[in-house]
Amino acid sequence: METRQGLPDLAPETVAGAVAATYAAGARAVQPELCCPVEYDPKWLAAIPAEVLERDYGCGDPSRWLRPGETVLDLGSGGGKICFIASQVVGPEGRVIGVDMTPDMLELARRARPEVARRVGWDNVEFRRGRIEDLALDLEKLEEWLIAHPVRDLAGYSALLAETERLRREEPMVPDDSIDVVVSNCVLNLVAPGAKERLFAELHRVLRPGGRAVISDIVASQPVPAELQRDPELWSGCISGALEEGAFRRAFAAAGLDGLRVLARGEEPWRVVAGIEFRSLTVAAWKPPVPVEAASCCAPPTAGGGGGCCG
Ligand SMILES: C[S@@+](CC[C@H](N)C(=O)[O-])C[C@H]1O[C@@H](n2cnc3c(N)ncnc32)[C@H](O)[C@@H]1O
Structure with missing residues (x-):
């Protein structure tokens, strides 16, 4: 990835620690400086509790490009606002999964879930704890295992690594090819440079063939220089x-x-720092459908019309 060339590489754990601490505080109390104002369609907001809407740390609205019946994965779901909007757009036949690494954010979103379900009339949203650059690993399952098997020595460390691999392989938090649409609102930028390539690979892994990513994020008018990159707080x-x-x-x-x-x-930048413009951008990109020659009778439909013929 280009961000890694010639720039210092902040360790993913350092970045994740700083980001999680900031958003834990942002879950407990509204942090206006984390907010880039976004206008959402008001018809979806009535069902969402105020404490979630007040903690809007997004920079776009990827939910505008969803359709009824779709299975949606929201990367960095925060207080759950995009998930709760998506729940209404995809309807009772659809499904929404929010993933976030910050326990306080998950608690906020999970607290709101029953109230949203009551107001909307269906309950099709769930929240999971994980890193968006490692969507196979369910961190709540790993923590449960760690409590039962505390690591005290190298043998314990080795067992931890083995369990981590087993969870990814046998109980993936988000399985391969399982998602119609991956959305995210202002989160991809928060992942360390050393983990961004893996993050994009995870988007591809979890999408079904023909599925799409609809991503809102902040982008810069120039590569962000080393002195800004080196400050974990600015992440x-x-x-x-x-x-x-x-x-x-x-x-x-x-x-x-x-x-x-x-x-x-965003034509107007959200912020200008050191002469660099930072603005909101929402894009869509597609995982290619199964090639016609590889499609079998029961494969998903392809661009060429093959597959999908099993009634
Ligand atoms: C800027 S907020 C956006 C929250 C939400 N999407 C919204 O629109 O309000 C970033 C969220 O992403 C989460 N996050 C940041 N980096 C993450 C990572 N690597 N894995 C999982 N969650 C992450 C944070 O905990 C926080 O809840």
Whole structure:
């Protein structure tokens, strides 16, 4: 990935720790400086509790491009606002999964879930704890295992690594090819440079063939210089980790997600830091359908019309 060339690489754990601490505070109390104002369709907001709406840390609205019946995965779901909007758009035949690494955010979203379900009339949203760059690993399952098997020595460490691999393989939090639409609102920039390539690979892995990613994020008018990248605190403000706009667009194709379309682009920058403009961008990109020659009778429909013939 281009962000790794010639720039210091912040360790993913350092970045994740700083980001999780900021958003834990952002779950407990509203942090206006984390907010980039977004207008959502008011008809979806009535069902969502105020404490969720007040903690809007998004920068776009990927839910506008969802359809009834779809299975949606929201990366970095925060207080759950996009998931609760998506729940209404996809309807009772659809399904929504929110993934976030910050326990306080998950608690906020899970607290709101029954009330949203009551107001909407169906309950099709669930929230899971994990890293968006490692969507196979369910961190709540891993924590449960760790409590029962505390690591005290190298043998324990080895057992932990084995359990981590077993969970990814046998009980993946988000299985391969299982999602119609991956959405995300202002989160991809928060992932460390050393983990961004894996993040885009995970988008591709979890999407079904023909599925799409609809991503809102902050992008920069120039590559973010080393002195801004080196400050872990600036990551949480969606500045340090923002990719240069061209690099952001190319990262989708590099991961095998094709046909990128720009759905919305802030003409005015959200912020200007050190002469660099940071603005909101929403794009869609597609995982290619199964090639016609590889499609069997029971495969999903392909661009060429093959597959999908089992009644
Ligand atoms: C800017 S907020 C956006 C929240 C939500 N999408 C919204 O629109 O309000 C970022 C969220 O992503 C989560 N997050 C950041 N990096 C993450 C990662 N690597 N894996 C999982 N969650 C992450 C944070 O805990 C926080 O809840």
